[in-house]
Structure formats: C-alpha cells, structure tokens
Amino acid sequence: MRKNLLIFGFVGLGLISLLFFTIPKNSTDNNQKGVLTLTFDDGLKSQYEIAFKEMQKQDYEGTLFIVANWTGLFEGRELMSFDNAKEMQENSWEIGSHSLSHNFQNRLTKISDEELKNELDKSKEILEKEGFKIQTFAPPFGDYNNKVKEETKNYYLYVRPLEWGYNSFENIDPYNLKSKWVMTKYSSDDVCSWIKKANSENLWLILNFHHIGEEQTPWDFSEQKFKEVLECIKNEGIEIKTIKEVLENEKRN
Numbered sequence: 001m002r003k004n005l006l007i008f009g010f011v012g013l014g015l016i017s018l019l020f021f022t023i024p025k026n027s028t029d030n031n032q033k034g035v036l037t038l039t040f041d042d043g044l045k046s047q048y049e050i051a052f053k054e055m056q057k058q059d060y061e062g063t064l065f066i067v068a069n070w071t072g073l074f075e076g077r078e079l080m081s082f083d084n085a086k087e088m089q090e091n092s093w094e095i096g097s098h099s100l101s102h103n104f105q106n107r108l109t110k111i112s113d114e115e116l117k118n119e120l121d122k123s124k125e126i127l128e129k130e131g132f133k134i135q136t137f138a139p140p141f142g143d144y145n146n147k148v149k150e151e152t153k154n155y156y157l158y159v160r161p162l163e164w165g166y167n168s169f170e171n172i173d174p175y176n177l178k179s180k181w182v183m184t185k186y187s188s189d190d191v192c193s194w195i196k197k198a199n200s201e202n203l204w205l206i207l208n209f210h211h212i213g214e215e216q217t218p219w220d221f222s223e224q225k226f227k228e229v230l231e232c233i234k235n236e237g238i239e240i241k242t243i244k245e246v247l248e249n250e251k252r253n
C-alpha cells in the first residue's frame, strides 16, 4: 500500500513538472507580447489625409506631435489644421507637443533657461487652450540632453526624442523613449522586419514617421510603402497603442 502511494506520488510529481515545462510561460498572458506605437512628427497635412485615414480603416490609433506656434507651411509642405488634429484626438489619437517654434537656430539644447521653459511650458499651454490633452513631448530634431530632460519633467509625463532602438519593458525610461525612424531609404519590408522582431521578442517598438507621400527628402515615406506597413501590422497581429496608453495601462513588472 505504502509502495503504491509512493509510485502515485512520483507519477503525480512527474506530471506536474511535465505540465510546468510544456505550457508556454506566456500563453495566457496577453501583456507579454510586443507592442507597436506609430508616431508622427510636425503635424503635416499628409499625416491627416493619408496616415490617419488609412489607420482609421483598421481602427489603429497613433501619437501625433504638433507645434504650437505653427500655421500653414513647414519646409514647403502643408500642415494640417488644429481642427484636423482635434478630429484625430476625438478618434482616440494622442496629441503631443513638438515645441513652440521648432526652430533649428534656437533648438532646445542651445537656448537660454528662460527660452527653454517657454518652449516646453508655453507650447503645452497653447495646445491645451485649443482643447488638446497634452502629456507627451517630442523635442524638434531629436535635440535633447540631460538639462532639457530634467526640464521636461516639470511639464510632461513622457518624452520621445530620437534615440534609435526598441524599448524593453523591464527597463523603460519614460523621458527617453527609443524609436526607429521610418526614412525614405527603408523599404516596407525593412519596417516589417522591425515589427516582427518586436512582436516575437516582447519589445515595444515606436515608429517615427514624417511626410507620407512623394519621397523628396530623406524623411519621406511613400503612401504605397505606408499601406504595406499597415498590411504587415495586420498580418502580424501586433498590438497598436499610443505612447500614453502603453505607459498608463501596461502593468508589466
């Protein structure tokens, strides 16, 4: 009798350890997959007309960074209106500040303390008066250092400069979120391979887009390639979230 119990005990233990080692660790935990955020800098009209409209078809939301004091044109390209951006916000897009003036001569690491405060504080104030909920900042030209980083903490919860790479959920710096810049030189397959890597390795990939349409500068990405990237996202089934959605809702640790 005692011998039989012992045998059952061993068999039971064996089964338990078999179960333990064969059930994939993350099979029931949806939080343990890659996440993708699509960000758009500058508030160009093409981002409203192409990116927003195409993403709407799939129910994807992104993060848009707009400049508080801009109207009309940027480097010869048409900007969207605040009303366009508001429509995006109403459709669950996140709107962030991309500074007050976006001026290369007066970029954030070069200006006085007073001017820096103004670029961060005033831009947020203007955009909030327009009805935007601003928690996230993207420094123009990715121009960023420790001093600017410390100052942004007074006004924002999250910052996406232009540091290249993936974000690992074990080690996220909300004031220095890494991203990959979708430039003209990349194909949609290149971008798709980044998305696949993020999804298979449980990483958070933030893509950074500028103009969507005719490729005239190194920062443009054609409409065709953009649509192919959306197709890749759909096939891959990766979760799409805005920056604040990821950082507010994801409880990964």
Ligand SMILES: [Zn+2]
Pocket: 041, 042, 098, 102, 140, 141
């Ligand atoms: Zn910019």
